[in-house]
Amino acid sequence: MRLKALHILLIKVVIHLAALTPVLLTYWQAVNDQLGGDPVKAIIHFTGLGAVKLLLISLAITPLALRFKQGLLINVRRLLGLYAYFYAVLHLASYLIFELQFEWGLFIKEIIERPYITVGMAAFIILTSLALTSTKSIQRKLGQIWQKLHNWVYLAIILAVVHFYWSVKSGILEPAIYAGLTIILLSFRKQKLSLALKRRAKNKQKLKK
Amino acid sequence: MLIRSKSSNDLTENHVTDESVYKDRRQLLKKMGFVGAGALLAQSQSQAFSLFGDDDDEKAFEQRALKHTKSTIYTTDEKLTPEFKVTSHNNFYEFGTGKSDPSSNAQQFKVDPWTIKIEGLVEQPVELGYDDLFSAFDLEERIYRLRCVEAWSMVIPWIGFPLSKLLEKAKPLSSAKYVAFDTLYDPKQMPGQRSRFVGGGVQYPYVEGLTVEEAMNPLALMSVGLYGKTLPPQNGAPIRLVVPWKYGFKSIKSVVRIRLVSSEPPTTWKRLASNEYGFYANVNPAVSHPRWSQARERRITTGGLLDRNRIPTLPFNGYADQVAHLYRSLDLRKFY
C-alpha cells in the first residue's frame, strides 16, 4: 500500500498527540509535586530524553521512506524535527528556570566550564538554526545550501548523545542504547557522510596548494 | 522546631495518593495502547527497568515504630523533607542507578537476621545482631541536613546512636588511624551487584572510610531509623552511617563491617573517579565538582516544580562549629 495524503494527515495528528500529551501530563504532575522526590531533575531528564528520542525518530523517516518506497512519508520529518526542538527548548528553559532559578552568571559559567553543558549548547544552537530554516519557502530560497545546512543534524544528534553520556554520573547502559541507535541511523547515510568528509579533505588540500 | 508527627502522617497518606494517581495514569496509558506516549514517558533507566519486572504488586517493606528520645542539641528549625521524598528519592546503586529504583527494587530486602562486626585494630572485637541494633544503645532522634554531591539537599529526622559509642565498645588501639566501612555484599538480593549495567559500573561491595577523629566526632551517627520508624531498605536498613558535614555518598548504607585500620582505606567513589571525589568529601561551596557547581543547592521539601528552593551551600553543610577544627592543618582544596 502506498501512503496517501490522508494517511499522512492522520500520522501527523498522532504525532501531535503523542508528543504533546506527555508534556502536559508531566509538567502538570511536576507542578503538583507528583513527580517523585525531585520534580526539577525529573523534568530535565524527561525533556532531554524526549528531544533525543524525537530526533532519532525524525532521522529514521528518510531510510524508512526509501526502504518502503513511501515518498509522502518525508512530509512528517519536519514536524518530528520541530517537536524534537520543542523538547530541547523545554529542556533548556527548565534547566534555566527551575534548576538554576535564573542565576545567569552561573549559566554562562556552566556553559564555559562544563564540557557536557558546552556540548549540549552546541547541539542546541544547531537545532535552533535548523528549526529557524525549516519552512518550505526558506528551503526553496536556500536551495543547495539548505541541504548542506540541514546535514548538520547528524552532528547535532552525535553531540546530544555525547552530552547525555557525560551527564550521567556513572553507568552507561542507557546512553549506550541511544548511541547504538544513532550509529545505526547514521550508517544509512554512510555514503553521503563519507562523500562529504572526502570533499572537505580535498578542499583543504586545495587550500594548502 | 521539633517534628510535628501529625503532619508527617499526612504526608505519608499523600504519598499513597500520589502513587496511585501515578500508577493509574500508567495503567490508563497502557490500556490505551499509547505506545508512543508511553515510550516518551519512560524517563529513565528506572522505569525502563521496571518494565521488565513489574513489581507493582509486591508487598512493601514493613517498618516498625522505634522508642527514642528527641535530641535538643542536634535539631534544626528548617522545614523537613517529607517522608515520602526521603524514602523515594535515593542513591543506592545496589538497587539501580535511577533515583526511584531503590524504593521500587529493595522492598523484599532481608534485614533480619543481620550481623555487624567491629574488628581490626581493636582490643575487643564486637558483633551486633539485628535486635542489638535497637537495644544496645539509647536511641535518639536527630534532625540533620543531608547534602548530596549532586547539589540537592534534604532535612531528615534520623534515629540512631553516636558512632563513637559503638567504636568505644570495641576499644580501638592507638595504632588505629582510620575507620573502614563495608556495605553488605549479596548479589542475590542486590541486582546492582549482579549486573554492571544495573549497578552503574561500581565495584562492590561499596566501601567508605573516615579518620578516627572524624568517627569519634559526636555528630557522626549510626542510624537505624527515620521519621520515628526503622529504616526502609532504600535508606540503608537496618543500619547506616550518617555524617552530615560530608557529601551524602560518605554516609554508607546497610553496613555489615567496620574495621579500624592504620592507613587510609579505599572508598568507592574515589576509586571510581578520584579527580571528582576525594576521601574527605566535606561539603564545601568553594570547591566545585567537575560536573556541578557546589556553591548552591536545591533544598527538597514540599512544593513542586515552581518552588523557589535554591539556597546557598554552607561550609561543612552548616556544621563548621562542630567539625572545622578537625581540618585545621589540611588544605581542603587539595584534600576535597
Ligand code: HEM
Ligand atoms: C543548552 C543546552 C543544554 C543544557 C544547558 C542542558 C542541560 C542538561 C542538564 C543539566 C542535564 C541533567 C544532568 C543531571 O542529571 O544532572 C541534561 C541531561 C540531558 N540532556 Fe541536556 N542540556 C542541553 C541541551 C540538550 C539537547 C539539545 C539535548 C537533546 C537533543 C539534550 C538531551 C539531554 C539528555 C538526553 C539528558 C539525559 C537525561 C537523563 O539522564 O535521563 N540536552 N541536560
